[in-house]
Amino acid sequence: MSVVAFSRWRFSRVCIICEKGETCHCTDEIKGSLWLLNGTSGMVQQFHEGSSFYGTWADGRTGAMETLDGCKAAVEKAVWH
Numbered sequence: 001m002s003v004v005a006f007s008r009w010r011f012s013r014v015c016i017i018c019e020k021g022e023t024c025h026c027t028d029e030i031k032g033s034l035w036l037l038n039g040t041s042g043m044v045q046q047f048h049e050g051s052s053f054y055g056t057w058a059d060g061r062t063g064a065m066e067t068l069d070g071c072k073a074a075v076e077k078a079v080w081h
Contacts, residue, residue, distance in 0.1 A: 009035045009044075009072060035072065042075040044068065060069055 015024040016032040033046040041058040051072035052064035057079050065071040 007041040008038050009031070011035050012039060035068075037072075037075060037079060040079045044071045044075060 012034050013028070013031045014034045015026040015030070017024070017026055018029055032048065035044040037043060037044050037057075042055070043057070044055045046053050046068075052066065053068050054064060055062040055071045055075035055078075057075055060078060062071060062074050065074065
C-alpha cells in the first residue's frame, strides 16, 4: 500500500511576461515557477530556471534566496508567526 503525502504547497508554471487579466501565450522557456502556500497569501516564485527564489506574503517578502526549501521555510515562518 502506498501513502500519499499531503503537501502544504501547490506548484504551477506561469507565464511571467503577461499582466494579470491579459490573454497570455508563451512557451515553456519563458514560463516561471510558482509555489502557493495553501490557505494563505504565501508564495514562492522563480522567474527563470536555475535562478534565485523569492518569497512573498501579505505583509512582506524575502530577498533572493538560493534554495527552494529555505525560501518555503521563510515564507511559512512569516505567515504563521
